Amino acid sequence: DGGITQSPKYLFRKEGQNVTLSCEQNLNHDAMYWYRQDPGQGLRLIYYSQIVNDFQKGDIAEGYSVSREKKESFPLTVTSAQKNPTAFYLCASIAAGAGEGFFEAFFGQGTRLTVV
Amino acid sequence: KNEVEQSPQNLTAQEGEFITINCSYSVGISALHWLQQHPGGGIVSLFMLSSGKKKHGRLIATINIQEKHSSLHITASHPRDSAVYICAVRRYTGTASKLTFGTGTRLQVTL
Numbered sequence: 001d002g003g004i005t006q007s008p009k010y011l012f013r014k015e016g017q018n019v020t021l022s023c024e025q026n027l028n029h030d031a032m033y034w035y036r037q038d039p040g041q042g043l044r045l046i047y048y049s050q051i052v053n054d055f056q057k058g059d060i061a062e063g064y065s066v067s068r069e070k071k072e073s074f075p076l077t078v079t080s081a082q083k084n085p086t087a088f089y090l091c092a093s094i095a096a097g098a099g100e101g102f103f104e105a106f107f108g109q110g111t112r113l114t115v116v
Numbered sequence: 117k118n119e120v121e122q123s124p125q126n127l128t129a130q131e132g133e134f135i136t137i138n139c140s141y142s143v144g145i146s147a148l149h150w151l152q153q154h155p156g157g158g159i160v161s162l163f164m165l166s167s168g169k170k171k172h173g174r175l176i177a178t179i180n181i182q183e184k185h186s187s188l189h190i191t192a193s194h195p196r197d198s199a200v201y202i203c204a205v206r207r208y209t210g211t212a213s214k215l216t217f218g219t220g221t222r223l224q225v226t227l
Contacts, residue, residue, distance in 0.1 A: 031212065031213075033215075035217075040219060041219055042118065042120065042202070042216070042217035042218050042219045042220065043202070043204075043215075043217040044217075045214070045215075048212065048214075050211070050212055056212075088157055090157070090159065092215075094213065096208075096212075096213040103146075103147065103164065103206065103213060105149070105161055105215070106161075107151075107158065107159035107160070107161075108158070109156065109157060109158040110156075110157035110158060110159075112157065
């Protein structure tokens, strides 16, 4: 079955350490997105990638980095420069036609990151 | 002011009640999505709307493009409907489709 997988589900990090969150999809979607969710706030876009070897900053990219070496994979690194990294992180995989036509979005189960 | 506003933020209902969750937005959109987030955090897509009304089982979603408003209705609510319901608007920027999310409505349905 096609789907999108995030791992791990829970992650603990010491202050000052970088940590990488995994996101894999087998849906053959070109576009992948990383969002952050905080209590009382909507999902906010961190980074997105429309195609392999290319990615764009979202609204809150500072302190994060990504790579897109394969179509199936879009890992997110939370660096020590991120001042408030404790949050719930969601990965999404999206297929969209040109303009306002076809659109299909799948979300991962999320990773809850806690800085200790 | 957020581009996407949902109300109420929290909602408690008894089993069998009719539930309405509202979403208002302030930007031009390609489509509006209703999503359901379960306690574990995973999100599933319920509806995608660009006009009119859609129905799936006990769920009904409507959108009024002129008024920039959408509603999600749940008929004969059940405890398994307890979740966070999120409204998201989609805009096509010329190079990518982007989603902007509301803060969600937490629904608790009790017996």
